[in-house]
């Protein structure tokens with residue numbers, strides 16, 4: 001890490017972004033933040049687009065001209081007191097070097113694939129942006145993967161290259177023979193490893209002169225693996241429009257980031273949320289990306305960080321805010337934090353309320369998928385309806401549809417659909433890689449069917465009910481698990497719960513709740529507690545939704561992202577495991 005910390009002094013960096021050219025849409029920048037923010041119309045669709053050249057290097061140019069302000073582009077810290085602050089100019093230099101390492105030393109070509117499995121270290125940003133410059137398709141993966149997960153990803157993605165740490169390198173070596181497409185292995189470490197190229201010394205030696213690839217906005221740029229909540233992770237392929245979307249006015253209006261903002265996204269770098277929140281969204285606005293290495297999710301570290309650094313907005317999974325609220329901190333009045341966002345799973349209205357009460361800050365939901373990026377939310381300044389996903393962010397036209405694609409009236413439960421005909425909106429995925437059948441299956445009339453169920457109210461706000469597979473049909477009623485989980489969460493005995501269908505000889509299926517108890521209730525009589533919880537649900541929601549079966553469990557099965565695997569619980573109930 002030392003070389004990173006001393007990088008400026010050592011290298012006497014000079015920026016040489018030869019690829020930079022004032023893009024045709026340069027004129028569309030308007031002053032929103034003092035230094036200008038990209039503004040297109042929501043439906044403008046340039047043929048050529050490259051995030052590194054057209055957005056990142058724009059800010060490098062602004063910085064050079066003294067039109068951006070002093071905040072760094074990347075501000076990275078860890079628990080040991082190490083810190084990296086790179087300006088846009090320095091990052092342009094480093095990512096040009098990275099692009100040269102990838103194309104020259106590793107001989108990777110435009111369209112080749114690189115599996116990137118790194119923790120939150122600064123090199124993650126260098127490799128990602130370097131790949132975009134060089135036209136190499138980046139495939140992010142989480143470091144929490146086991147050997148079999150890595151093998152699955154290497155094999156199905158046919159990645160030509162991998163970048164990882166010395167912890168995972170032996171795992172990769174043990175299975176490399178099963179991955180014939182893999183030709184280059186790059187190591188990010190202070191120690192060498194036989195058979196691996198040393199990324200850190202290579203970029204030190206590389207030239208900073210690089211001409212950004214001429215990429216069409218339709219060219220693929222990234223493949224995300226989904227979380228695997230409902231089955232094997234799927235390969236979701238996006239083109240450059242994935243990043244272009246953040247430049248559209250409707251997206252800029254959501255968080256209203258400025259060059260003075262310092263944005264902290266806590267997502268693991270393996271997921272789409274990190275690519276959006278730790279890169280595309282803040283850098284489109286010329287804001288600072290703040291990163292804490294966070295080797296573990298410790299609420300104390302997160303709270304300390306929010307007090308110590310001048311972070312203005314943050315984005316994390318609801319579970320992060322939940323964990324913070326469950327600890328009794330003396331104060332959660334953060335000095336600079338203005339706004340919080342969460343997404344990836346349901347946020348309970350009580351949690352949203354409690355966060356506001358304790359911090360004085362609004363916590364707003366974002367709804368999205370690996371396939372879609374951000375689809376819905378409540379832009380700053382718009383009325384927040386607690387528990388709602390907010391409204392669709394144009395150019396996405398979101399409707400509730402039936403199973404054949406007909407639009408349903410307000411307040412009617414159905415599938416959450418995104419209109420793809422006559423025009424597929426900018427930012428929606430290209431398809432599932434190597435799986436045209438699955439890609440066709442999610443098309444439903446004029447819509448892409450998200451596989452989630454919900455309603456839209458008369459004011460256009462979206463409400464999430466659950467994944468289609470998770471909806472429970474009992475005695476003619478349809479019940480979304482989150483409705484019951486929300487009700488249970490209001491009881492002090494419930495730390496977390498997961499609600500699924502369970503077989504029943506009379507009703508076919510009934511509602512079953514798996515409940516993790518809060519410490520003070522663990523020793524209580526389970527029968528008595530079951531009755532109390534059932535009574536509680538009946539009293540706060542429609543009585544037919546109450547869980548006829550309740551099981552107390554020490555923990556719930558979750559994906560590596562921390563999402564509850566309801567399908568695993570359901571399969572157990574139906575004796576399929």
Ligand SMILES: Nc1ncnc2c1ncn2[C@@H]1O[C@H](COP(=O)(O)OP(=O)(O)OP(=O)(O)O)[C@@H](O)[C@H]1O
Pocket residue numbers: 226227228229230231232233234342343344345346347365366367368369370371389450451452464466467563
């Ligand atoms: N704000 C939110 N509230 C409730 N659920 C959400 C929210 N945001 C995202 N989700 C859930 O997360 C899903 C998207 O997650 P992701 O793309 O990581 O894949 P996954 O659906 O979890 O995994 P897989 O597709 O492999 O089963 C959405 O379809 C939705 O079910």
